[in-house]
Amino acid sequence: xxxxxxxxxxxxxLLALKRHEVPPPGYFHGFSREVIVRIxxxxxxxxxxxxxxxxxxxxxxxxxxxxxxxxxxGFGVAVCGFFVVGALIxxxxxxxxxxxAQAAQxxxxxxxxxxxxxxxxxxxxxxxxxxxxxxxxxxxxxxxxEQIDQIQQxxxxxxxPLFIQTSAPGGN
Amino acid sequence: xxxTEPTRxxxxxxxxxxxxxxxxxLSQAKENREPDATPTVEDETVLVKRxxxxxxxxxxxxxxxxxxxxxxxxxxxxxxxxxxxxLAQEAFIKGFHALKSFKGGSSFYTWVYRIAVNKxxxxxxxxxNKAHMSLDDLDFNAEHDPDLVALISDKTxxxxxxxxxxxxxxxEAMQKLSEPHRLVVTLHDVQGxxxxxxxxxxxxxxxxxxxxxxxxxxxxxxxxSDYLK
Numbered sequence: 001x002x003x004x005x006x007x008x009x010x011x012x013x014l015l016a017l018k019r020h021e022v023p024p025p026g027y028f029h030g031f032s033r034e035v036i037v038r039i040x041x042x043x044x045x046x047x048x049x050x051x052x053x054x055x056x057x058x059x060x061x062x063x064x065x066x067x068x069x070x071x072x073x074g075f076g077v078a079v080c081g082f083f084v085v086g087a088l089i090x091x092x093x094x095x096x097x098x099x100x101a102q103a104a105q106x107x108x109x110x111x112x113x114x115x116x117x118x119x120x121x122x123x124x125x126x127x128x129x130x131x132x133x134x135x136x137x138x139x140x141x142x143x144x145x146e147q148i149d150q151i152q153q154x155x156x157x158x159x160x161p162l163f164i165q166t167s168a169p170g171g172n
Numbered sequence: 173x174x175x176t177e178p179t180r181x182x183x184x185x186x187x188x189x190x191x192x193x194x195x196x197x198l199s200q201a202k203e204n205r206e207p208d209a210t211p212t213v214e215d216e217t218v219l220v221k222r223x224x225x226x227x228x229x230x231x232x233x234x235x236x237x238x239x240x241x242x243x244x245x246x247x248x249x250x251x252x253x254x255x256x257x258x259l260a261q262e263a264f265i266k267g268f269h270a271l272k273s274f275k276g277g278s279s280f281y282t283w284v285y286r287i288a289v290n291k292x293x294x295x296x297x298x299x300x301n302k303a304h305m306s307l308d309d310l311d312f313n314a315e316h317d318p319d320l321v322a323l324i325s326d327k328t329x330x331x332x333x334x335x336x337x338x339x340x341x342x343x344e345a346m347q348k349l350s351e352p353h354r355l356v357v358t359l360h361d362v363q364g365x366x367x368x369x370x371x372x373x374x375x376x377x378x379x380x381x382x383x384x385x386x387x388x389x390x391x392x393x394x395x396x397s398d399y400l401k
Contacts, residue, residue: 008389010400013319015361017335017342018248020314021307031243032235035264036228042265
């Protein structure tokens with residue numbers, strides 16, 4: 001026997017210690033049952049919804065992020081960028097659509113006399129007096145209530161009371 | 173002591189569920205066999221065939237035959253009980269789903285061993301240097317093993333402390349080896365497999381197994397020089 005093999009014999013004796021390393025008592029009693037349960041659970045999920053595929057896909061995706069933090073960071077930046085760009089685009093498009101709505105409300109002949117910029121609320125306030133019977137062009141500017149007061153005063157001056165029907169047409 | 177075949181077997185099966193002739197043959201073989209007898213190749217072939225058709229009871233029997241050896245191999249490779257538990261279970265689950273591709277060219281034992289080994293090596297490559305040891309306890313017989321007793325200093329009264337320290341150093345040294353070298357040492361020097369069996373599991377020739385074993389032992393010897401006389 002050579003000195004080397006003698007040394008390897010010593011090493012092999014030392015390695016024999018590993019054969020005495022055993023899992024906790026009773027560990028193997030439930031081992032196969034756990035495997036069978038996991039197999040059944042996997043099959044069940046596959047049969048019903050296919051979530052095993054989705055789960056494994058997500059798990060692989062997550063595992064990729066865990067092993068490559070740079071990739072996770074890049075993905076995070078990309079998602080943030082997506083939301084920022086989305087927010088910018090949506091704000092721009094709302095401005096454009098607001099402008100289009102104003103242009104649609106404005107009569108064609110009044111384009112030259114139109115103010116530089118009006119809000120949709122101003123358009124509504126302009127419409128309201130005409131619905132009450134007074135021409136919008138005769139009314140001075142101001143708040144909606146001021147305009148109604150002015151209309152009521154004008155009606156009284158001409159002897160015509162402002163009649164507002166509150167009851168149902170078939171009442172009395 | 174090498175992990176032995178599990179002796180616990182199912183005492184009875186429901187005959188109406190088995191149905192197939194091979195199932196009846198298996199039942200007959202089980203009745204004729206001694207309770208602790210080593211399973212025959214015929215038994216395994218029948219079990220594999222039934223498991224391939226989706227019979228989970230048959231696969232349960234196959235798991236019980238090899239669970240200890242598969243677990244032990246993975247455990248000695250990882251030095252971590254929890255990882256070994258997960259990997260051994262996953263190897264058997266993968267084995268069940270891949271049974272259709274099992275041609276029978278090698279034994280089921282070699283085939284499932286290969287799945288477990290490949291899974292473990294892939295896991296270790298991902299884990300890289302983040303190794304965390306979670307060692308199993310030593311059994312009672314360790315203190316009475318004459319080879320181990322000879323390695324421990326008789327001057328120290330607290331023998332179990334030395335054994336625990338030795339176990340830790342041994343596992344640390346194992347973890348310093350590359351995966352193929354650690355696997356060869358595990359299969360040959362710890363589990364007692366022959367060069368031929370190891371070559372089949374590792375899908376390489378016997379010469380490669382021998383050279384890897386020699387190199388791995390040299391490395392281990394250098395790491396553990398303080399504990400070897």
